[in-house]
Amino acid sequence: MKLISQEFEKDKSGKITLVAQDKDDLWTLYNLISKDDEITLRTQRNIKKKSTNSAASATTIRKTIKLTLNVESNEFLPSDESMRIKGRTTEQNDDVPLGSYHTAEIQFDEKFTLHKDNWDEQYLKLVSDSCSIEAKAELGAVVLEEGVAHVCLITDSMTVLRAKVEKSIPRKRxxxxxxxxxxxxxxxxxxxxxxxxxxxxxxxxxxxxxxPGFTAKLLLDKIMARAVTDGNKTLLQSKSKFVIAGSSTGYLQGLEEALKSPELKKQLSDTKFQQHVALFDEFTKYLNDDEGKAWYGEAEVEKAVMELQGAVKVLMITDTLFKTDDIQKRKHFIELGDKVKEDGGEVVIFSSLHDSGEQLNQLTGIAVILNYPVPNLDESDDEDD
Known part of the structure; x- marks a missing residue:
């Protein structure tokens, strides 16, 4: 999401102008926009124009207009490319009367302004997280050659240059x-x-x-040497996250060039999801040991999360469930994740495009690793009675 501007009053009312850039942004907006909010956006309407000749019939033209609506409801499916807003106009213009009922859409790369009477901390956090490249990026990148380097963050929809390093390098004599x-x-x-x-x-x-050449390898060696010098254990333990690739240039087109390589895509995928592989292996071990520390299935997971406070070490869920078209189910899974985090556990979303995610999908798509064994978690309360 791109933040264009914001303006708040002392009573926490105010407005924010935003641009949605991907489907995750639309999901954020679905949770952000509430009944009785006011939204201003551009949309297209068929407008009837009366002819100056009274004998002639009115003509209809397609026109882009700006509407300000008092929100009555919003609709969104993750499979859609836009989000629908329903409401009544609060400002009159030449093309639509005041108080008329309309449906408009928030679309990608189209700015809109949202006004709320009360921007509480949760709403502001939603906006802040969705507008933060750091929060959305899963990949980092450095593309370089002798004397110039570009440090980037990569999200699903864009590559963002965070810094450029330049230094004059004399030729070897x-x-x-x-x-x-x-x-x-x-x-x-x-x-x-x-x-x-x-x-x-x-x-x-x-x-x-x-x-190009061996410069990438020299940089990785330098990073690891710095980690040893500084005693940076986190950096040393993260060595497997670094992936080296070749290119013809140290400029950004070199990064695009490298990312098109099928071999690199496979290597990045394995590196990116290595935590998932390790977690699934741990889960499988506990499951085979039958100690009661690993459970899967919606009912068992919900019972562990909601009834056994602090019992869940890791909640594992696939993006197939987490981004389901069923809005109520999606909200339910988000609530489960929030509860796990609140109780000190970790939530890991597995990609169904990776082997570990496919394996988890075969086990209902949701599972937990517990901090301690809990036998008979799959028995219902009626059976206990």
Missing amino acids: RGDSSGHDKAMDKFLSMCVDSCLRHLNVDHLKAILIVS
Whole structure:
């Protein structure tokens, strides 16, 4: 989501102008926009124009107009490319009367303004999270060549340049490369500083380093050397997240070039989802041991989450369930996830496009690893009675 502007009053009323960029943004807006909010957006309408000649019939033209609606309801399916808003106009213009009933759509890359009488913390957090590239990005990338580097974040819909590093590198002289080597070492140190500043290794699932020749390998070695020097255990333990790839240039087109490689796509996928593979292996082990620490199925998971406070170590759910077209089910799964986080557990969403996600889908798509064994979780209360 792109934040264009915001304006708030002391009583927490105010308006925000936004642009939706993907389906996750539309889902956020579905949860953000409430009854009696006021929304201003552009839409198309068939407008009747009376002819100046009274004998002639009125003509109908298709026109883009700006509507301000008092929201009565909103509709959204994750399979849709837009979200429908229903309400009555609160401002009169030449084309539509005041108080008339309309349905309009929020579409990708079209700005709109939302007014609320009370922007509480939850609403503001929804906007903040959806507008944060850092929160949405799963991949980091550094594309470089001698003397220039670009540090990027990659989301499902865009690549965002976070920093550019430049340093003049003298050419190697015959019999003396000390000037080149010293400048190159300084340049790589600057790249490491920029990476640590702009790439959250904990949050990102993979970090791609792309370059012509061996420059990418030199940068990775420098990053790991810095981790040893600083005693940065988190960075050292994240070495497997780094993926090296070749390109013909150290500019952004080199990143696009590398990302088109089928081999790199497979390697990135395995790296990105390695936590999922390890978790599913742990889950399978507990399941085979039959100790009562691993359970799957909606009823069993709901019982563990809602009735056994703090029992859930990890809630595993596939994106097939988490992004279902059934809005009520989707809200239910989100509530389960929020409860697990509130009780100190972790929520991991598995991709159905990866092997581990497919395996979880075969086991109902939802499962938990518990902090301690709970036998007979699959027995109903009636059976207990």
